[in-house]
Structures are given as C-alpha cells and as structure tokens.
Amino acid sequence: MEAKLLIAVPRPLRTLLTYVHPTPNPIDLLGCRVSVPLGHGSSIGVVLGLADEQAVNQYKLKAIKTLLDREPLLDAHLIELIQWSTRYYQHTIGEVVFTALPNALRDGKPLPQTTTWQALHKPAASSQLKRAKRQADLYQWLIQQNVPCSASALHAHVGDGWRQVLVALINKGLVQEQLSLPQTGLPSLGKVTPKLELSEQQNTCLEQCRVWIKAPNPQPTLLHGVTGSGKTEIYLRLIEDTLASHKQTLILVPEIGLTPQLVQRFTDHFPEQHISSLHSGLNDTERLQGWMEARSGQADIVIGTRSAVFTAFAHLGLIIIDEEHDTSFKQQEGFRYHGRDLAIKRAQMLNIPILMGTATPALETLHNAEQGRYHYFRLEQRPGKARQPSLEVQDIRGQHLHSGLSKLTLQALERTLERNEQAMLFINRRGFAPMLLCPACGWLAHCPACSSNMTYHARKSRLICHHCGADERAESHCPACNHPQLMTQGHGTERIELVLQQYFPETPIVRIDRDTTSRKGALERHLETVRTTERLLLVGTQMLAKGHDFPNLTLVVILDVDAALLSSEYHALERFGQLLTQVAGRSGRSDKPGHVILQTTQPQHPMLLTLLQSGYLAFARQLIEERKRWQFPPFSYQALIRAEAAEMEQALQHLEQLRAVIPSQAGVFIMGPVPAPLEKRAERYRAQLLVQAESRHLRHICLTYLTSQEKNSANQKSIRWSIDVDPVELS
Numbered sequence: 001m002e003a004k005l006l007i008a009v010p011r012p013l014r015t016l017l018t019y020v021h022p023t024p025n026p027i028d029l030l031g032c033r034v035s036v037p038l039g040h041g042s043s044i045g046v047v048l049g050l051a052d053e054q055a056v057n058q059y060k061l062k063a064i065k066t067l068l069d070r071e072p073l074l075d076a077h078l079i080e081l082i083q084w085s086t087r088y089y090q091h092t093i094g095e096v097v098f099t100a101l102p103n104a105l106r107d108g109k110p111l112p113q114t115t116t117w118q119a120l121h122k123p124a125a126s127s128q129l130k131r132a133k134r135q136a137d138l139y140q141w142l143i144q145q146n147v148p149c150s151a152s153a154l155h156a157h158v159g160d161g162w163r164q165v166l167v168a169l170i171n172k173g174l175v176q177e178q179l180s181l182p183q184t185g186l187p188s189l190g191k192v193t194p195k196l197e198l199s200e201q202q203n204t205c206l207e208q209c210r211v212w213i214k215a216p217n218p219q220p221t222l223l224h225g226v227t228g229s230g231k232t233e234i235y236l237r238l239i240e241d242t243l244a245s246h247k248q249t250l251i252l253v254p255e256i257g258l259t260p261q262l263v264q265r266f267t268d269h270f271p272e273q274h275i276s277s278l279h280s281g282l283n284d285t286e287r288l289q290g291w292m293e294a295r296s297g298q299a300d301i302v303i304g305t306r307s308a309v310f311t312a313f314a315h316l317g318l319i320i321i322d323e324e325h326d327t328s329f330k331q332q333e334g335f336r337y338h339g340r341d342l343a344i345k346r347a348q349m350l351n352i353p354i355l356m357g358t359a360t361p362a363l364e365t366l367h368n369a370e371q372g373r374y375h376y377f378r379l380e381q382r383p384g385k386a387r388q389p390s391l392e393v394q395d396i397r398g399q400h401l402h403s404g405l406s407k408l409t410l411q412a413l414e415r416t417l418e419r420n421e422q423a424m425l426f427i428n429r430r431g432f433a434p435m436l437l438c439p440a441c442g443w444l445a446h447c448p449a450c451s452s453n454m455t456y457h458a459r460k461s462r463l464i465c466h467h468c469g470a471d472e473r474a475e476s477h478c479p480a481c482n483h484p485q486l487m488t489q490g491h492g493t494e495r496i497e498l499v500l501q502q503y504f505p506e507t508p509i510v511r512i513d514r515d516t517t518s519r520k521g522a523l524e525r526h527l528e529t530v531r532t533t534e535r536l537l538l539v540g541t542q543m544l545a546k547g548h549d550f551p552n553l554t555l556v557v558i559l560d561v562d563a564a565l566l567s568s569e570y571h572a573l574e575r576f577g578q579l580l581t582q583v584a585g586r587s588g589r590s591d592k593p594g595h596v597i598l599q600t601t602q603p604q605h606p607m608l609l610t611l612l613q614s615g616y617l618a619f620a621r622q623l624i625e626e627r628k629r630w631q632f633p634p635f636s637y638q639a640l641i642r643a644e645a646a647e648m649e650q651a652l653q654h655l656e657q658l659r660a661v662i663p664s665q666a667g668v669f670i671m672g673p674v675p676a677p678l679e680k681r682a683e684r685y686r687a688q689l690l691v692q693a694e695s696r697h698l699r700h701i702c703l704t705y706l707t708s709q710e711k712n713s714a715n716q717k718s719i720r721w722s723i724d725v726d727p728v729e730l731s
C-alpha cells in the first residue's frame with residue numbers, strides 16, 4: 001500500500017511536504033528520517049505526519065528516496081511538542097525539527113550502535129554443549145553476567161578465538177545478538193558523600209513537594225528559596241523518589257560550563273546512577289551519546305542547557321529547572337524558543353511534575369504562582385548557621401574614586417583580607433574601559449560597523465567591539481589629531497583587577513570573565529583556585545552570579561549598576577534585581593557572616609530602596625504592579641518583529657509594510673516601527689515593531705497575518721526579518 005507522508009525538510013518553509021512511500025504500516029515511520037528528492041537535488045527530512053487522503057489527491061507526488069532510520073528518533077509526544085512550538089513561536093517547522101535533533105543526526109548519518117550478546121536460558125543447553133568445553137564455559141559465563149556483553153568483554157573472558165566460540169553458540173540458538181548503545185555517562189568519583197540532614201524548612205518543603213508530585217495532574221511548581229537555602233538538596237531528594245519509581249529526570253540549567261560544581265553534586269549524590277549531560281561544551285558525538293542514552297532509558301538523569309528540552313526520553317518522570325529566571329533559557333536567534341516555557345508545556349503534555357527553582361523568580365513565574373496557577377513553595381532561610389548577608393549602599397556622588405573604588409570599599413576589602421577571607425568585586429563589563437578618547441580633539445574609538453563604542457582591552461592593547469567582534473590594535477596616538485596621549489573612561493574587569501594589584505600586591509587575584517575563561521578548562525582552574533586559596537580577591541562579570549558556592553567568601557562589592565537603574569527598557573529593573581540578589585547571595589554561604597557593598601550614584605532610587613530594605617519578593621511584587629499599570633507582560637502578550645537592512649530606511653519601510661497587513665483590532669496595540677536601541681550592528685541597520693495583545697490568541701492571529709505575507713516579501717532578499725514571541729529584551 002502506498003502511504004502519503006508529511007515531511008519536514010530543513011528549509012525556511014512553513015508547511016510540511018507530502019511524499020509517497022510503499023508501506024503497510026505508515027504509522028511506524030512517524031519520527032523517522034528519510035531522504036527525499038527536492039528541487040534538483042535531494043534533502044534529508046523527518047516524517048511528522050500522514051497526509052489527509054483527499055487533500056492531496058490532485059497532485060502527482062514524488063516518492064521518498066530512502067528511509068534512513070529503522071526506528072523513530074522522535075516519538076509521538078515529541079512530534080506534538082515540535083508542532084506546538086512551531087505554531088506558538090511562528091517559526092518554520094524544518095528549523096524547529098532540526099533544532100530538536102542532535103547535530104550529529106541532522107545530516108542523515110545512522111545512529112551509532114554497538115553489538116552486544118546475551119545468553120538465552122534453554123533447558124537443553126547442557127546436552128547441546130556436552131562435547132564443547134569452550135562453548136559451555138562461555139555460555140555459563142554469559143548466563144552469570146545476565147546483561148548483554150560487548151566484544152571487548154567477551155575477548156577479555158575467552159581470549160583469542162572468542163568469535164568462533166560465540167558464533168557456534170549463536171548458531172545453536174543459545175546466544176542472541178543485539179544492537180545497543182555503547183556505554184558512557186558522567187564519571188562518578190565513586191566516593192559516597194554523606195547525606196546532609198535537611199533543615200526543618202527543607203523537610204517541610206520536601207514533604208509538600210512529595211504530596212504534589214503524587215497528584216494525578218501535578219501543576220507546575222515554583223520553589224522560591226533564597227540563595228543558599230538548599231534548593232539543590234530538595235532536587236536531589238525528589239530525584240531519588242523519581243528513580244525509585246523507575247523514571248528519568250531532566251534537569252535544565254542555564255549554562256553548565258559555568259557551574260561545574262552543580263554537576264559534581266549530582267554525580268556525587270548518585271554514584272550508582274547513570275547521569276548524562278547535554279550542553280554546548282560537548283562535541284557532536286558526545287552530545288549524540290547523551291541524547292541516545294536518554295532515549296534508550298539508559299540515562300537515569302539528564303542535565304542539560306535549554307536545547308535539552310527536546311531530548312527524547314524513554315520514560316521521563318520529572319523535570320527540574322534550576323535558576324528558572326535566567327534569560328539564557330531563551331534562544332536569542334533563529335528559532336527563538338524559551339527552554340523553560342517549552343519544558344512547562346512538555347510536562348503538561350506528559351502529565352508529569354515540573355519544578356522551577358530560583359531565589360529570584362521571573363515576574364511572569366511569580367505572577368503565575370501568586371495567582372494560583374502554579375504551586376508555590378518557599379525556603380526563606382539558609383540551613384545551619386549561614387545567614388543572609390547584610391547590605392550597605394554607598395553613595396559615591398561627589399566622592400573621589402580610586403579607579404572606580406571608593407575609600408570605604410578599599411578599607412572593607414582590607415579588613416576582609418586581614419581576617420583571611422575572600423572578597424569579590426562584581427562589574428558587568430569585561431575589558432579595561434568602555435571608552436577610549438582623545439583629550440585634545442574629542443575623538444572617540446567607535447566601531448566602524450556598529451553604532452557603539454569600542455571597548456579598550458589593555459592587556460592585549462586592542463580595541464574590541466562587544467557587539468560585532470571587530471578587533472583592532474589600539475594606537476598610542478590619536479588617529480584624528482595625532483595627540484600623543486589617549487585617555488580611557490569608565491571601568492571594566494581588567495581595570496579593576498589592575499587597581500587591586502596596586503593596592504594589594506601580596507594577595508592572589510582571580511579574574512573571571514569571557515576573556516579569562518575562553519580556553520577549555522580555564523574556568524574550572526580559576527574556580528579551583530578560589531576553592532583552595534583562603535585569602536583572595538575575585539573580580540568578574542555576571543558569570544560570577546550563577547549558583548557558585550564559595551564558603552570563604554564574605555564580602556561582595558557591586559560596582560556600576562546605575563545604567564540598569566536608569567534604563568528605559570522595562571525588563572532592565574527586573575534583571576537588575578535578579579542580578580543584584582544573586583551576586584549578593586554568593587557571600588556568607590557558610591557560618592561566616594556575609595556583607596555586600598553597593599556603590600551607586602542613585603542611592604535614593606525607590607526600586608533600589610525596596611530591594612535593599614524589603615527583599616526581592618517585595619521588589620518583584622512592586623514591579624508586577626507597575627507592569628499591570630502599563631499593561632506590560634504578564635498582563636499582555638508581546639511579540640517583537642525585528643528587521644535588518646543595509647539602510648535604516650529600508651528596515652523601517654519593511655516593518656511599515658508588515659504593520660499594514662495586520663488589521664486593527666480591539667485588544668491589540670502595535671508600537672513602531674522604530675530604530676532598535678542599537679541602531680546598527682555589523683554593518684546592518686536594525687529596526688523593530690512591537691505587537692502587544694490582550695491575549696495569546698489575539699497575538700497569534702496577528703502574527704499569522706504576518707507570516708502569510710512572507711511570500712510577497714520574498715523578493716526583498718536584502719531584508720531579514722524575524723518574529724520574537726515573548727521577547728526577554730526589546731533590543
């Protein structure tokens with residue numbers, strides 16, 4: 001029988017293509033890869049559905065060339081998730097499917113498999129093997145092993161000639177050959193870490209979680225625990241429960257590379273379990289490995305970054321999202337999905353529990369929790385003797401600063417070091433200084449390709465654009481007037497490191513930012529130094545805000561956050577509150593009290609005062625009120641339409657045309673088009689249009705008008721445009 005198959009190909013198409021293939025069981029092909037004729041050549045594709053007989057009758061359909069998989073890579077549930085995300089994010093189906101597949105499978109290569117052998121229990125075996133001693137030995141051994149054995153294991157046991165012996169057993173029907181996955185997984189150090197005794201709060205929270213998890217329709221749950229309150233311990237216990245019911249757990253984390261400690265805690269806690277990790281630091285083969293382990297059910301626990309949300313699982317039973325507020329869960333180019341939101345959707349489709357943990361919930365998550373759409377559990381204290389750090393605002397208006405540091409800050413650093421403790425200085429800018437200029441003529445180092453300054457990197461003596469990567473030598477003379485001395489303005493991590501070296505020449509200083517950690521293993525080495533050096537200064541960017549646990553760190557100094565306080569972007573304050581709380585939370589995590597100094601020229605900023613005096617929850621609630629007043633998300637639903645062209649005029653015009661295809665309707669506001677905050681990046685001018693609707697449904701209708709226009713604008717190749725649903729930044 002000839003089946004009509006709906007196939008996604010990796011092209012910018014919004015529809016599936018129909019091909020025919022002779023098969024009695026077309027359902028079995030769903031989720032398999034195929035090779036199909038396309039245009040003058042051929043393409044790989046993935047079977048996602050069966051065509052409606054009537055709908056396609058009039059066409060002369062082509063046949064698929066080859067079926068590439070013997071079994072589906074994607075199950076029905078994943079196909080449904082993919083189709084749902086395609087609709088929700090208004091993205092092309094091909095790109096969504098191929099994002100969901102590991103890189104190594106995108107070009108049609110077969111799934112790597114190894115052969116293993118297992119003995120079959122046969123009563124007649126002993127008589128069959130009476131006169132073949134080697135065969136009888138091997139058969140007995142295989143029976144004892146009770147698991148499929150690899151070629152190397154057989155060779156090790158039998159020695160040379162093993163294959164002949166094996167083949168004889170296979171021919172007698174006593175051994176079965178099978179294809180299975182090669183074994184790997186994260187190494188466990190094999191040391192058993194003693195289990196911590198949970199605090200009373202943790203215990204109460206865990207009990208609540210256990211009741212929730214067993215519910216027939218578990219709602220998503222927010223675990224809002226202050227930094228260092230022991231959320232990870234709760235995760236570990238819930239995973240134990242999940243393992244006990246023979247289910248797998250998916251843990252999504254912002255950036256694994258930044259938190260090797262976290263992964264270590266899982267491997268230490270579960271030395272017997274198979275843990276796979278999936279993140280961008282792996283090569284394609286390693287990623288594929290992890291993906292297949294999850295799919296076969298071999299992996300008990302999968303820890304991954306956002307794209308791991310598309311991992312195929314044999315029996316997924318629990319999803320945990322650590323640091324759910326982190327914007328790295330949102331993909332910022334191409335298929336712009338939110339890993340957290342898709343995970344929630346996935347959990348809902350599978351009817352399994354999902355737990356989101358954070359000290360600083362995203363406003364939309366907090367709002368959902370407070371509205372009763374999510375369960376809401378809280379941990380308000382650190383376990384044991386650890387307490388939340390004390391906060392101090394330093395008004396630096398009119399003060400003389402020593403390369404960005406106030407006198408009081410320097411004194412506080414000195415006292416911390418005298419006590420043999422560690423201090424951390426946080427500044428969210430790498431490089432030496434964000435501006436290099438000429439005092440004589442006013443020349444400013446500007447990126448030739450972007451509407452932004454070049455950052456001066458003193459150690460390499462280079463000017464680097466942090467938007468497009470343009471990189472040139474920093475000259476000692478002014479290129480405009482030849483003045484022999486240029487000056488810098490502002491501070492970056494490199495400059496802070498330098499000033500600390502001058503003030504504290506005897507103290508080890510570790511700088512952690514993209515420049516010092518780009519080499520493989522560099523971050524781990526730096527973190528190791530922090531762990532093993534009692535008295536030390538640590539300088540870094542927001543890489544330091546993420547989940548690190550430094551027991552001897554007691555002072556955190558936060559520099560230069562005023563831009564965030566003064567920004568007109570409505571997301572900026574939320575991020576500011578999260579970042580400040582997270583950075584502050586790195587201090588005082590063991591029994592020594594922590595202290596935080598914030599240097600600012602905005603000490604009276606009302607939101608800053610709320611944050612410092614009443615904490616993140618009060619701060620977030622106030623921001624939610626403000627969002628409500630302005631009808632911003634979560635009280636409305638946004639999509640940002642971006643366009644890029646060689647001229648600003650073209651980009652704006654294109655967005656005007658798009659705007660015109662959306663009929664005006666009640667409940668929909670369209671703002672723009674306007675030039676983007678960064679008007680030009682890498683020689684391209686950028687403009688944007690904001691669609692804001694009262695409901696997701698209305699937004700979806702508007703966006704569907706836009707995507708239906710795509711064909712008409714196909715002739716304007718020089719203009720690129722994209723849709724960003726639920727944007728996490730408007731730039």
Ligand code: ADP
Nearest residue numbers: 196197198199227228229230231232233383384
């Ligand atoms: P969070 O994930 O909430 O930031 P962690 O789970 O990392 O917090 O815990 C912070 C620190 O407190 C860790 O060093 C952890 O080992 C320790 N800790 C957590 N729970 C307990 C407990 N019940 N007793 C003692 N120490 C604990």
Ligand code: ZN
Nearest residue numbers: 438441478481
């Ligand atoms: Zn000059």
Ligand code: ZN
Nearest residue numbers: 447450465468
């Ligand atoms: Zn640039």
